[in-house]
Amino acid sequence: MEVVQVLHMNKGAGETSYAKNSKVQSKIISITKTVTEEAIIELLCKNFPESMGIADLGCSSGPNTLTVISEIIDIIYSNCSNLGCPTPELRICLNDLYSNDFNDVFGSLPAFYNKLKEEKGTDFGQCFITGVPGSFYGRLFPRKSMHFVHSSSSLHWLSQVPPGLDSKASTAINKGRMYISKTSPQSVLDSYMLQFQKDFSLFLKSRSDEVVPGGCMVLSFTGRKSMDPTAIESCHQWELLAQALMNMVSEGLIPEEKVDIFNAPYYGPCAEELELEVQKEGSFIMDRLEAFEIDWDGGVDMPNTINGTLSSGQRVAKTIRAVIESMLESHFGRDIMDDLFQRHADLVDKHLAKTRTKYTNLVIRIMLKKLPLFSDVFQGALIYLICQLVKMFLYHGHQESTASIPPGTGGLPLIGETLQFMASINSGKGFYDFVRVRRLRYGNCFRTKLFGETHVFVSSTESAKAILNNELGKFTKKYIRSIAELVGDQSLLCASHQQHKMIRGHLANLFSTTSISMFIKMVDELMVETLSVWEDGSTVVILDEALKITCKAMCKMLMSLESGHELEMLQNEVAQVCEAMLAFPLRLPWTRFYKGLQARKRIISILEKEISERRRGIQTFREDFLHHMLSEDDKASSDESPRLTDAEIIDNILTMIIAGQDTTASAITWMIKFLDENQDVLEKLRNEQQHLAKKASPKSCLTLEDLSEMPYASKVIKESLRMASVVPWFPRQALQDCEIEGFKIKRGWNINIDARSIHLDPMVYNDPNKFSPQRFDDESKPYRFLAFGMGGRTCLGMNMAKAMMLVFLHRLITTYRWKVIDSDSSIEKWALFSKLRSGCPVHVTRIPNDAYYL
Numbered sequence: 001m002e003v004v005q006v007l008h009m010n011k012g013a014g015e016t017s018y019a020k021n022s023k024v025q026s027k028i029i030s031i032t033k034t035v036t037e038e039a040i041i042e043l044l045c046k047n048f049p050e051s052m053g054i055a056d057l058g059c060s061s062g063p064n065t066l067t068v069i070s071e072i073i074d075i076i077y078s079n080c081s082n083l084g085c086p087t088p089e090l091r092i093c094l095n096d097l098y099s100n101d102f103n104d105v106f107g108s109l110p111a112f113y114n115k116l117k118e119e120k121g122t123d124f125g126q127c128f129i130t131g132v133p134g135s136f137y138g139r140l141f142p143r144k145s146m147h148f149v150h151s152s153s154s155l156h157w158l159s160q161v162p163p164g165l166d167s168k169a170s171t172a173i174n175k176g177r178m179y180i181s182k183t184s185p186q187s188v189l190d191s192y193m194l195q196f197q198k199d200f201s202l203f204l205k206s207r208s209d210e211v212v213p214g215g216c217m218v219l220s221f222t223g224r225k226s227m228d229p230t231a232i233e234s235c236h237q238w239e240l241l242a243q244a245l246m247n248m249v250s251e252g253l254i255p256e257e258k259v260d261i262f263n264a265p266y267y268g269p270c271a272e273e274l275e276l277e278v279q280k281e282g283s284f285i286m287d288r289l290e291a292f293e294i295d296w297d298g299g300v301d302m303p304n305t306i307n308g309t310l311s312s313g314q315r316v317a318k319t320i321r322a323v324i325e326s327m328l329e330s331h332f333g334r335d336i337m338d339d340l341f342q343r344h345a346d347l348v349d350k351h352l353a354k355t356r357t358k359y360t361n362l363v364i365r366i367m368l369k370k371l372p373l374f375s376d377v378f379q380g381a382l383i384y385l386i387c388q389l390v391k392m393f394l395y396h397g398h399q400e401s402t403a404s405i406p407p408g409t410g411g412l413p414l415i416g417e418t419l420q421f422m423a424s425i426n427s428g429k430g431f432y433d434f435v436r437v438r439r440l441r442y443g444n445c446f447r448t449k450l451f452g453e454t455h456v457f458v459s460s461t462e463s464a465k466a467i468l469n470n471e472l473g474k475f476t477k478k479y480i481r482s483i484a485e486l487v488g489d490q491s492l493l494c495a496s497h498q499q500h501k502m503i504r505g506h507l508a509n510l511f512s513t514t515s516i517s518m519f520i521k522m523v524d525e526l527m528v529e530t531l532s533v534w535e536d537g538s539t540v541v542i543l544d545e546a547l548k549i550t551c552k553a554m555c556k557m558l559m560s561l562e563s564g565h566e567l568e569m570l571q572n573e574v575a576q577v578c579e580a581m582l583a584f585p586l587r588l589p590w591t592r593f594y595k596g597l598q599a600r601k602r603i604i605s606i607l608e609k610e611i612s613e614r615r616r617g618i619q620t621f622r623e624d625f626l627h628h629m630l631s632e633d634d635k636a637s638s639d640e641s642p643r644l645t646d647a648e649i650i651d652n653i654l655t656m657i658i659a660g661q662d663t664t665a666s667a668i669t670w671m672i673k674f675l676d677e678n679q680d681v682l683e684k685l686r687n688e689q690q691h692l693a694k695k696a697s698p699k700s701c702l703t704l705e706d707l708s709e710m711p712y713a714s715k716v717i718k719e720s721l722r723m724a725s726v727v728p729w730f731p732r733q734a735l736q737d738c739e740i741e742g743f744k745i746k747r748g749w750n751i752n753i754d755a756r757s758i759h760l761d762p763m764v765y766n767d768p769n770k771f772s773p774q775r776f777d778d779e780s781k782p783y784r785f786l787a788f789g790m791g792g793r794t795c796l797g798m799n800m801a802k803a804m805m806l807v808f809l810h811r812l813i814t815t816y817r818w819k820v821i822d823s824d825s826s827i828e829k830w831a832l833f834s835k836l837r838s839g840c841p842v843h844v845t846r847i848p849n850d851a852y853y854l
Ligand code: HEM
Pocket: 477, 492, 493, 504, 655, 656, 657, 659, 660, 661, 663, 664, 667, 721, 726, 727, 729, 730, 731, 786, 787, 788, 789, 790, 792, 793, 794, 795, 796, 797, 798, 800, 801, 802
């Protein structure tokens, strides 16, 4: 069977036509619209092309074909209007196999052009629509001519039936089945998998030549959640059809051999396979991978000339028939088609009645971005090397067979899934994407291998409670090696259980109400000073400004460091340490990790010098945390707990700078972005803050009492922290064998509580992606809100962080109005804490007459 010749959707407008039976595919297109919009807006904002190449691969014929391009044109038109720029010239290429009904497509173009003119007027740029027949598993367009490539419901079709399984093969090895099934021999699975790898990499390679650097692809197709290609979710639709054929064989209507040698040119990949192929090919970055279930019942209004309403099974069968009839017909002949699909419909009905479920399939949607030019050469080479390694070991890292340990894969020998982990860190979605993809596949508890160690991720409030409470002392905190080395082994973050108790006792004394009150005054002064130099009408980057303030505040509170040069130096060194936190722990001079270690050394010498000068009485008295840690008569030492050593003091000062400045600055940045996106919340907040500002005397500093009169602002902060999950996971280590979520956890394994998934779980929070501070009107139940952790390791600086955020909000809102000018939500690469890559630039306008304080 030559797929190129026989695969096409049912032509015309008859009852079994694709035009009349493609509601499901239309639904998939509409679900993908938001991502298409996001991709196009980014293209327009970052790289405004005069002439824009757009391709729709596997466009088919019928109403969906022009829906896709009409949506794309709408997005471009409305965004160009918003940006005040002319629409680019559009070169739209509609692609499908040669046998597609292009006549039908072209026939509908005049009406389409007329509608375009009517709706968009004459100022809409030129739009050239062409048909490009051919297989997308090969080159279709000139080099670097495409900016945006779209494909929906097509890429699950392979370029051919895997060799050895097609009708030319000498023996039939997948007898009585037409796709992978539980009872298929391993060679069938291997053949399908290899064909998919070959095809998908060829697809990527071809697009890599055609798509401009920085261009983007949004692709959706059916796939599966499970790593196992024989999982029922991915095979059931083919099995029912094979069963219908076998029923006909048993009645002598078709020869058995005909069924035995028929195999579908189809493969529904899982997320991991896709990710791996993208990494192997190396020209694109997987910016997004999502999956959703789609019901194959096309709805009650599907065409039916026979009479009466159609059963669900009949509607499913019609939807499937419109897609695959051409292939079946070329092999089995036209005569049996009605009978076959009637039997298929009956089997689907029986299946639905038995399982009491819907007939669903998993649709995977990915957004791939072409690397920019520099990376094309450099990163591509690097990724190629890595991928050769991956290729060598692919599928050697097999699933462990013990059923009771958490699902997941050990990945490659030694390095496990470290490469995929690093690739996520290097993408705009941040390392959390690594977790998200696996959670999608394995559920609330999964296992992986990173940096040579087993890691389990859990994401339910029950597990969070059991682990964070740690009543039975089964868990201890443990960071990955790179983090542990950078913060130091005496740091509160890495200390052993006993040592942690002692150090935390010392440090907790420092965070008294008196020091928080002093801290609020100091942050307020810094904030007022910072705002006073912003120019009216200028653009400021919130992350940069927040970092300056939080760093100054932390350094002043910890060690009275105020001088511009020293402070700036320290800030740079701390930034380098933070950047190295997730790097591969290689000590070679050019590596990020090595640079981080060097920066740590320099910070240590600054602190050692400071401690030595204080000890020798060279410096004047300074009321700061360092002073209290050095003094003999602090509360902890009078309680006869041992004093902190210099190494403990140094590691923990560094820990507090890292734990306090980046986190708080990132949280502030997200908060400003969320507020800008939710003007109703901002308005309510503005009322609260202005009310407070009117009460206070101008020029006076904010106090702890003032902050307690900001209930709505406190909820805004909480909601921002929930949505942003600045610290997305909390690492622990199992000290003994135990059980979590019904899975066995072995002693020594790393257990990570996935706070971000809990924060965005619809079972925990209603409409979790909506920014809604009022959801905290009722005290949230324990272990649902984990922004500052819980239990014995709860954030020590929680009140300081909240204070900094409240002061920032109050001063900003009462002094300026702002508009975010880059809505990009990408996350900073290599950052331990979720940080907006754009830094959130805003255009600020001073509120007239300095109404409140300044
Ligand atoms: C919005 C800002 C902040 C967020 C979201 C945040 C979040 C967290 C979280 C989630 C933990 C617990 C991690 C775990 O259990 O594994 C933690 C621990 C910690 N945080 Fe914060 N933090 C913030 C600001 C601060 C500030 C300003 C300080 C100031 C000193 C600070 C100091 C610490 C320390 C010392 C720990 C370790 C506690 C321990 O292990 O006993 N944090 N933070």
